[in-house]
Amino acid sequence: MNDNPREHFQGPVRLRRGQVNHETHDQKLLDSRGPSDWVHTDPWRVMRITSEFVEGFGALADLGPAISVFGSARTKVDHPWYAMGEQLGRELVEAGFAVMTGGGPGAMEAANKGASQAGGVSVGLGIELPFEAGLNSWVDKGINFRYFFARKTMFVKYTQGFVVLPGGVGTLDELFEAVTLVQTGTVTSFPIVLLGVDYWSGLVDWIRDQLLGNGMIGEKDLDLMVLTDDVSEAVRIMEKARHESATNPPQRRGQWG
Numbered sequence: 001m002n003d004n005p006r007e008h009f010q011g012p013v014r015l016r017r018g019q020v021n022h023e024t025h026d027q028k029l030l031d032s033r034g035p036s037d038w039v040h041t042d043p044w045r046v047m048r049i050t051s052e053f054v055e056g057f058g059a060l061a062d063l064g065p066a067i068s069v070f071g072s073a074r075t076k077v078d079h080p081w082y083a084m085g086e087q088l089g090r091e092l093v094e095a096g097f098a099v100m101t102g103g104g105p106g107a108m109e110a111a112n113k114g115a116s117q118a119g120g121v122s123v124g125l126g127i128e129l130p131f132e133a134g135l136n137s138w139v140d141k142g143i144n145f146r147y148f149f150a151r152k153t154m155f156v157k158y159t160q161g162f163v164v165l166p167g168g169v170g171t172l173d174e175l176f177e178a179v180t181l182v183q184t185g186t187v188t189s190f191p192i193v194l195l196g197v198d199y200w201s202g203l204v205d206w207i208r209d210q211l212l213g214n215g216m217i218g219e220k221d222l223d224l225m226v227l228t229d230d231v232s233e234a235v236r237i238m239e240k241a242r243h244e245s246a247t248n249p250p251q252r253r254g255q256w257g
């Protein structure tokens, strides 16, 4: 046995004997030919995922106070919920907020339209879908994401609150993500308003009867969502939370936060 084997270091990795390979990373990079299916491998995906975070953080870092608006992609232009979305976008801008939506049609478009027409910052965080969707024409600052989870991070990181218009499973997913983050203290002082009392009250009643009734949530968790038909009240709740976090900023998290 050789007591003094050849050694080679690749970053933190130490290689000996048969593991030593003298081809450098540069050589491998510049020499690479052949099949290209490696672009569909997980390590390569990690780079794409990382780039979505880098692009998102870069584009939104200077956004200022913003509110996320969620709601159905299917709300028709002539429906009262569309008008509600437009009013919401407009009043949020008048209160000094940027408006962030999923950048799609329906309720998202309505909120973007209201925000853009009021001269505010109208943001769309779009998502690549199996069918052609694209950003609605009222998005003035848009980012198209490949990955839902990267996009969700942007909604949470750059928002001061959530307003939820009537919607389907996508809207419910976003609503409950927000509720979970607030309930677990992962984000602090984020108001969540549900617009449309008739539409949402069945869900809120079920949460009270079943979740609270069976001890799945605590009494105070019921207060995490405010239910109203009044757009201006929703905006006032967002303003109040902004004022509170300005006068009493949330404590900095520990070293991992």
Ligand SMILES: C/C(=C\CNc1ncnc2c1ncn2[C@@H]1O[C@H](COP(=O)(O)O)[C@@H](O)[C@H]1O)CO
Binding pocket: 069, 070, 071, 072, 073, 074, 101, 102, 103, 104, 105, 108, 125, 126, 127, 129, 133, 166, 167, 168, 169, 170, 171, 172, 174
């Ligand atoms: C269904 C159609 C287009 C879908 N296009 C979308 N573009 C951007 N964001 C979307 C889209 N669909 C869903 N979302 C996200 O989920 C929420 C709406 O989902 P729901 O199931 O319609 O409630 C919304 O807040 C978006 O963030 C063609 O009509």
